[in-house]
Amino acid sequence: MGTKGDNNRTRIIEAADMLFYKRGYNQTSFSDIADVTGIPRGNFYYYFKTKDDILAAVVEARIRHYEEALVECDNAADSPRERLLAFVDNMASSEDTLVESGCPIGSLCTELAKDTEALQSKSREVFGLLRDWMCRQFEEIGFSDANDKAMDMLARMQGVAVMASAFKDTEYLHRSIGDLRNWINSLTLN
Amino acid sequence: MGTKGDNNRTRIIEAADMLFYKRGYNQTSFSDIADVTGIPRGNFYYYFKTKDDILAAVVEARIRHYEEALVECDNAADSPRERLLAFVDNMASSEDTLVESGCPIGSLCTELAKDTEALQSKSREVFGLLRDWMCRQFEEIGFSDANDKAMDMLARMQGVAVMASAFKDTEYLHRSIGDLRNWINSLTLN
Numbered sequence: 001m002g003t004k005g006d007n008n009r010t011r012i013i014e015a016a017d018m019l020f021y022k023r024g025y026n027q028t029s030f031s032d033i034a035d036v037t038g039i040p041r042g043n044f045y046y047y048f049k050t051k052d053d054i055l056a057a058v059v060e061a062r063i064r065h066y067e068e069a070l071v072e073c074d075n076a077a078d079s080p081r082e083r084l085l086a087f088v089d090n091m092a093s094s095e096d097t098l099v100e101s102g103c104p105i106g107s108l109c110t111e112l113a114k115d116t117e118a119l120q121s122k123s124r125e126v127f128g129l130l131r132d133w134m135c136r137q138f139e140e141i142g143f144s145d146a147n148d149k150a151m152d153m154l155a156r157m158q159g160v161a162v163m164a165s166a167f168k169d170t171e172y173l174h175r176s177i178g179d180l181r182n183w184i185n186s187l188t189l190n
Numbered sequence: 191m192g193t194k195g196d197n198n199r200t201r202i203i204e205a206a207d208m209l210f211y212k213r214g215y216n217q218t219s220f221s222d223i224a225d226v227t228g229i230p231r232g233n234f235y236y237y238f239k240t241k242d243d244i245l246a247a248v249v250e251a252r253i254r255h256y257e258e259a260l261v262e263c264d265n266a267a268d269s270p271r272e273r274l275l276a277f278v279d280n281m282a283s284s285e286d287t288l289v290e291s292g293c294p295i296g297s298l299c300t301e302l303a304k305d306t307e308a309l310q311s312k313s314r315e316v317f318g319l320l321r322d323w324m325c326r327q328f329e330e331i332g333f334s335d336a337n338d339k340a341m342d343m344l345a346r347m348q349g350v351a352v353m354a355s356a357f358k359d360t361e362y363l364h365r366s367i368g369d370l371r372n373w374i375n376s377l378t379l380n
Contacts, residue, residue: 023304024216024301024304026214026216027305102300102303106300107300107301107303107304109356110292110352111297113290113292113297113355113356114217114292115217120356124356127353127357151366152366154353155349155350155353155366156346158353159344159345159347159350160345162345162349163341165300166296166300167317168310176342
């Protein structure tokens with residue numbers, strides 16, 4: 001059973017998650033989060049002492065979100081290649097927000113790559129989760145360079161997200177997601 | 191002949207360029223630029239009224255920088271494919287800073303993709319310059335989808351920069367730049 005405290009904490013995390021994505025981490029203040037949630041700033045210092053604490057909670061929430069998405073991909077198909085394609089479908093379902101605000105994971109990492117090592121390592125945790133999952137799929141297909149392939153797949157997705165959001169180009173994004181599918185299907189064992 | 195005024199203006203732009211890259215646009219204040227240049231804030235309002243004006247000047251400076259780099263690529267080789275490879279060599283010469291702070295163009299676009307349309311369109315001008323140059327090279331090779339190829343090449347470079355800087359992984363960057371060269375060499379006319 002959730003208490004009112006749990007509920008407030010969750011609302012703060014959800015608002016921060018949205019604001020970090022739409023405006024950026026550095027452009028989001030405690031006041032902004034208070035405005036969106038309607039929870040007075042004074043009250044929510046009870047849940048989070050610093051913005052870095054909120055970032056940690058947002059990253060944890062995103063990890064849970066992607067863990068669930070990966071379980072869905074695992075359940076969507078028996079073959080590892082089909083599971084990777086299911087993950088691409090997951091990306092394709094967010095075309096509009098990708099064009100508007102870029103990739104939530106990549107844009108946070110890009111922003112925090114210029115910050116302290118502590119914030120950097122926090123922001124890359126979601127990438128680590130996805131890379132490890134993709135690596136397992138490529139291993140199961142039989143690739144000896146499964147980790148390289150996982151990094152390549154993430155890089156392709158990130159590159160497409162950067163260009164689609166820089167040029168605000170949905171048509172490019174759509175074509176590139178098709179190319180990503182073709183690439184996954186074309187990979188053969190040597 | 192440069193005047194003292196021109197010199198101050200240039201120093202402000204160079205300091206802002208470095209700070210936007212190393213810390214991010216939103217994390218750079220007028221005070222930071224004053225600290226780096228040693229020019230009192232009061233004085234440099236004479237050159238730039240707003241931070242957006244400084245951004246415009248930084249983008250113009252980057253455009254001139256890349257225009258010069260592209261002329262070097264043009265002069266480096268007779269064949270368009272070799273020119274594209276020369277551009278990749280240019281990227282390879284900045285491996286350390288790419289790992290540390292990501293791509294200066296991509297990270298600025300990613301940051302400003304979450305901002306006003308005016309700042310977004312300013313930040314994407316450098317991408318536009320590179321895309322058009324790459325497009326001309328692919329056209330000269332004979333590709334009918336030269337613009338798509340140019341977007342693909344930029345996306346690959348961006349994806350690699352995002353992952354290298356997120357994971358602070360020089361070895362990955364080095365391997366991926368090799369893959370980029372192989373990709374350019376492998377492209378054949380249908």
